[in-house]
Amino acid sequence: MDILEKLTSNAALYPEKSAFRYIGKEGDITEQCTYAQLFQEVRAAGGQLQKQYPPDSRIVILLPAEAAFIRFFLGALQAGIIAVPCPISFSEPGINRILKIIQNCGAAGIITNRKTYKMLFQRQNEASLALQHLEIDWFFTEGFDPKTPPAQLQSTFTDQNKPAYLQYTSGSTSHPKGVMISHANLAANLNAINNCFGRTAADTSVTWLPHYHDMGLVDGLLSPIFTGGTGIVISPLLFITKPFLLLQTISRYQAGFCGGPGFGLDHCLARIAPELLETVDLSTLRVLYVGAEPVRISTLEKFAETMRVTGFRKESLVAAYGLAEATLAVSLHLHGTPLTYKKIAETNPKEVVACGPPVEFTEVQIVDPQQKTTLQEGQTGEIWVKNAGVALGYWQNEEATNATFRAFSSAGEGPFLRTGDLGFMDAGKLFITGRTKELIIIRGVNYYPHDIEEVVGDAHEAIQPNATAAFSVETEEGEALMLVSELKRVAQEENLDAVKTKVAHSIGLAFGLVAHQIVLIPPGKLPKTSSGKIQRLKAKEMFAGN
Template sequence: MTADCDYSSEIKDKFLSLVDLLEYRARKHPNQNACTFLQDGETEVGRLTYKDLDQQARAIAAKLQNLDTIGSRALLLYPPGLEFIAAFLGCLYAGIVAVPAYPPRRNQNLSRLQAIVTDAQATLALTKASLISNLESSFVKEMELTKLRWLATDSIATNDLAGAWQKPQVTNNTLAFLQYTSGSTGTPKGVMVSHGNLLHNSALIHKCFAHTPNSQGVIWLPPYHDMGLIGGVLQPLFSGSSVTLMSPVDFLQRPYRWLQAISRYQATTSGGPNFAYDLCVRKIKPEQMADLDLSSWDVAFTGAEPVRAETLEQFAAKFAACGFRKEAFLPCYGLAEATLIVSGTQKTALPIIHRVSGTELEQNRVVASAGEEGTRAIVSCGQSWLNQEIAIVDPDSLTLCPANTVGEIWVSSLSIAQGYWNRPEETEQTFHAYLADRSAGPFLRTGDLGFLHNDELFITGRIKDLIIIRGQNHYPQDIELTVDKSHPALQPGCGAAFAVEVNGSERLVIIQEVKRSYLRKLNMKEIVENIRQAVAEQHGIQVYAAVIVKTGSIPKTSSGKIQRYACRSKFLTGNLDVVEDWSENPQGKAKFLHLHTEVESVLQKVLTSKLQK
């Protein structure tokens, strides 16, 4: 599927980088509000105009240029807020590669952050003055982290330094920042995103969402994640519009704050992963809805995890009285390796839901179903936009899949990032794929499974997460949804399904959070029976082990995706925060886990030995 080229002449002719774009906005509309931040998700504590952003970026850049750090990598450790935006743009203005990350909590494991610093070879760390002492003391035991040079950007005198800024030579191909992947299936990798990638993907979002300078955004997504940064912070800059921001923690603590902000600012664009809409359905009370006016909301984007038809229906039904329209939903698909968005549905069109046979889907065949048992409802993630090409490819033969067949999603686009930082082999495999006959390419191999139907893209799962038992394919998200509904004590959207090898055969394991309100009255026998029966009836497979864990303990990515890889690893090493567990063969399970841990320990010693030589 190829989209018509509609890349605006303004982007082609005027701007080579985000630096050019912000300079233009500051000249054209210096006093227009660019971004507002809500403390506690409710109280305005700061605003920045386009001129403010430009001046702060110049001052931060001038300070960085004085440190002679052009081309180096700078770690950005900020809580959500306006300081992060100024620092990110300051890095771009200085010709420094930004590396966004979230400041660790006190006593938090620093292994992921240390891995990012080591991989990126970061030499600088930018943050707020109020955080420096805490961060430095947290890092003191980690060798790589103690080498960082610290700079508090909110202490920089904007008026004194802005005039000293020297504009760097920046082109479309200049590296803008490293977006470290969430690591839902493995070790985080730094995706190299250029200025050209950012401009093209911003144009794609602008086209798909039909944005104008009058658009108004409300964003709670984390700014160090691609959806929050590119879709939430940079898209308004591209569109010449305004955005109101809040911390994800403030949203999660009280989901009402999100819809309250949309109502208060009459936002046109806002969204998040499926779980955010589900949270609103479950947590917002009828009496809170009386003051909500959601009639202005015409782009309710949803992506980053499977979009569930049931959630769309429930949210639209609940908030219709507040003026929300179901056609505002805009399901979309994207990934960091494609900068952000790959596809999205038409604005103001009702979501397209394709009902197919679950049994046939397990054989990679797409067969329409009129509601028979085992029917699966899949929500379209829309079409391609601008000059992109989407292909569905057999991941083994590297040939195009026939119509109505599930395959790997491959993408060719100017939004495709430059590769993985310092990983040439993985870059070649993932970013430079060709069909077997070399008739088309290069493509990005997304690792996601899906199919095209009437030029609409439908996502069915992820290759690495696919569960194969007795030759049958099973999508973990389908099993997780079944488990969700099997007992009222289970926390929706907080479970993981994966396979482990037991005596030479793949067996199914379920990890599931329990609601806090059920902890004292937990009936494990009843829960396990319900889970086993539901999974057997709907998927035809037997559960080998079920582990009930504490609320909030399931590993998730920054965008809310379940980290099945991490869940599986914790299960195998016995590191889950277990409330109660059950196994088909408790003795066998214990031996199995012990053996796995021993093997892992031996492998670790071998690797350590090799590295020390």
């Protein structure tokens, strides 16, 4: 069954059960809806959209973390309209990104609320003026009529070549690519995730992830609906300002599932007073998945040890690997089993954590990215993926689609999704080591940026954790290492030369490298994606000329 059929079924089975609850800054419930209510509201939203937009129109959804988002996202799918979740930003670069997404997908309309609409144009700049004068239909959620006759459901699930929504990649490129996710892709990946997790209708999940990002959308919002469970939503901004609220919410509602990038765990460790941990119970948390970039073992170990006082079990940690081009998940550690670490003999010998076996019905091959030959177990190469969750391709970008989604090995096997990520298989488990496009190559030796960034983050107490970008720059002597690091707010008065000296010393000891340049910047100035990933290529564009 697709997501709409699952909603219909669950509304009949559990009409009075809470489908979603939204948490406010004091831990109060600001919005909630039952399955019966959600079912009726989605059908009504679909009816309104179907009256206003023809089938297959692309509609940008520009809404904060509120119930209206899921109502209109599923309503668009109900109406046979292609939903385009989009991050809200009121900065000039953020509005420019919105404009590029609108242009790329040829959007017919924008779904938002009047408060967001007003804030988009508060700062008069070139981007906001361009958006204001754009010839596009604005659909305001305040005009939602729950009594609207329901949309006539379009036959989308059986058409493998029809996108249900576009997931725009949150990388650092100036030309965003819309990943086309079909109903079949979504159903296959949701089945794979929840069969691995063992999540059922009896379970409660908590999410703080951006709802327009693949992890926040697919697992954060759609998994609870798919399983018939209850989803509890905390906005990303609220989590950043009050991380303890996440633990309180898990404890209060006895949630079994949560997850996000590793920096979320680090944020909890850095911002939550130890005495507060004794007031919460995390013993019900069966799965705490950690994904995005390669997972730091030190983060997992420190979090597990610190949270023992709450009843949290280390075996609940799930190292995860996935990407938008595969809908979401590719491989997941089996929760309830010990994490697996393995040493690799690279430039900087270290341990990496297994992101588990590939999810059900998934084939993973490790391939030499240049020769396209399949590598043996234990050898590092590019990760290629084949399963029913692999997306249809990039919206109206045949060249990029062919290069990424239609790869064949030298032996003619395929088509595979080329992930652009590096890793190896060992005993049926996938280990992630880096990205092909972000490798730093100095004097013919490969260095993974995240390895260097981890050392920099630990080099001096003034350096903000998980806020360093390492990349190579061209010099007269060839490729050289450049580092850009955020300073902690309390460290603004530090002797910056002393900080740089300590960073340079640490890099020299760890890698035998001499940093060409070390740039220290204020907090919040390092470019990151909506999911918290460091945008190394963007950082290079911004700082390499300094």
